Every structure is written in structure tokens, then in C-alpha cells.
Amino acid sequence: xxCAARRGSVVLWLMAVACVIVVxxxxxxxxxxxxxxxxxxxxxxxxxxxxxxxxxxxxxxxxGTPRECPAHEISFYIHSGAANVVPAAICVQNKLVxxxxxxxxxxxxxxxxxxxxxxxVLKTDHYDTYSxxxxxxxxxxxxxxxxxxxxxxxYDEASTKLNDELKNLIAELGSSHIHSLGxxxxxxxxxxxxxxxxxxxEKHMKSDSATNKYDGWPEMIGLEGCVPKYLE
Numbered sequence: 672x673x674c675a676a677r678r679g680s681v682v683l684w685l686m687a688v689a690c691v692i693v694v695x696x697x698x699x700x701x702x703x704x705x706x707x708x709x710x711x712x713x714x715x716x717x718x719x720x721x722x723x724x725x726x727x728x729x730x731x732x733x734x735g736t737p738r739e740c741p742a743h744e745i746s747f748y749i750h751s752g753a754a755n756v757v758p759a760a761i762c763v764q765n766k767l768v769x770x771x772x773x774x775x776x777x778x779x780x781x782x783x784x785x786x787x788x789x790x791x792v793l794k795t796d797h798y799d800t801y802s803x804x805x806x807x808x809x810x811x812x813x814x815x816x817x818x819x820x821x822x823x824x825x826y827d828e829a830s831t832k833l834n835d836e837l838k839n840l841i842a843e844l845g846s847s848h849i850h851s852l853g854x855x856x857x858x859x860x861x862x863x864x865x866x867x868x869x870x871x872x873e874k875h876m877k878s879d880s881a882t883n884k885y886d887g888w889p890e891m892i893g894l895e896g897c898v899p900k901y902l903e
Contacts (some may be wrong), residue, residue, distance in 0.1 A: 734762035740897035745790040750893035751857040752826025753754045754885040759824035778827040785820040787901030799830040805837060812840040817865040818850040825858040847869035869880050
């Protein structure tokens with residue numbers, strides 16, 4: 672009887688922790704930070720040719736507050752995962768393209784590839800960069816066509832299997848933080864194939880036991896705004 676009571680207490684405690692995380696994430700989604708973004712990237716070759724716009728509006732729902740971008744720009748909303756409870760989410764043109772509701776988000780690095788000219792979603796997937804085989808991820812990154820917009824977001828643990836080849840391929844897309852991504856860090860990023868400068872549409876939250884919001888994980892991070900289309 673005592674063992675059963677203890678097991679019941681543990682289950683209730685775990686359910687309570689999960690509920691707290693979900694509530695905190697919901698509150699964070701109602702005020703996702705819009706810091707980051709590309710100010711100006713003079714080294715880009717016909718890709719994201721001018722200052723990208725970042726929305727300061729409060730979020731409302733999975734994809735945040737609906738936003739209208741100029742015809743030559745694409746709206747986006749991204750957030751990383753929260754601990755190992757709430758997966759990452761990516762929205763394009765006010766529509767969820769990767770997330771729990773679509774059953775296409777998972778632990779490691781989540782990725783969405785867009786046609787940089789039209790905003791059409793070409794690929795959505797997630798790769799287990801904690802304990803999985805990263806060869807398919809490497810092959811995908813090598814196959815991305817010039818002019819594509821690439822969106823990434825971490826969930827749970829994303830750094831363990833990030834070897835030098837993977838890090839270099841992601842850095843070539845414009846990432847400044849991929850080489851310093853550590854155990855259970857949170858990370859969101861927008862880059863592009865053909866970029867010769869560094870994207871500032873990137874956020875990185877280190878996992879630190881002294882400041883982590885959850886037990887062993889930092890708080891969720893996010894970005895939203897408008898990004899210019901690819902121009903030839």
C-alpha cells in the first residue's frame with residue numbers, strides 16, 4: 672500500500688510539473704520577444720537585400736498575432752521547445768507549418784525550408800541531434816538550393832550529435848551561434864542558401880543551472896517578423 676501511495680504521489684508531482692511548464696509556455700507565447708532580426712546585411716548577394724522587419728506586437732495563438740507583410744516579404748513566427756514537454760513551432764504567412772498539431776516536430780533540430788521567391792514550403796522535418804543518425808540531416812543541408820530560406824528551432828537537446836560538418840553547413844546558411852550551441856541550449860534561426868554574411872535573425876539561450884526556468888532547461892525563446900524574399 673505504501674509503495675502504491677508513493678507511486679501515486681510521484682505521478683501527481685510529474686503531472687503538476689508538466690502543467691506548470693505548459694502554463695508558463697502559454698504565457699510566454701503571449702509575449703514572445705522580437706529581439707534579433709537582420710538589421711542590414713551588406714555582404715548578402717541578392718538575398719535579404721535590405722533591412723528586415725521585426726514585429727513588436729504581442730502574440731495571440733499558435734502563430735502569434737496575424738501580421739501582413741509587403742508583397743516582397745514573408746511573415747514568420749518561430750519558438751523553440753520548452754524543456755522536453757512543449758515542442759518547437761514554426762509558422763509561415765500566419766500558418767502553422769511545423770508543430771505539435773501537425774505531428775511533425777520532434778527532439779533535436781526542427782527545420783522548414785522555403786522557396787525564397789514565393790514563400791512556398793518545400794520541406795518540414797526534424798532531426799534527432801541528441802542520439803540519432805545525423806547523416807540524413809547532412810545530406811539535406813547539402814541538397815538545399817541557392818535562394819532557399821531555411822528556418823530552424825531546437826527542442827529538448829539539440830547539440831550532442833552536432834559534428835563539425837553539420838556545424839559548418841549551418842554556419843554557411845548564416846548562423847553565428849551554431850558553433851557555441853551547448854547541451855540543452857535553446858536556439859532559433861533563419862538563414863538562407865547563398866548567404867555570404869551572417870544572419871541576425873537568430874537567438875540562443877544557454878542552459879545554466881543558475882538561471883534555467885525549468886529543471887535542467889532554459890526558457891523558451893522566439894522570433895517573429897517579416898523577411899524579404901530572394902531577389903535574383
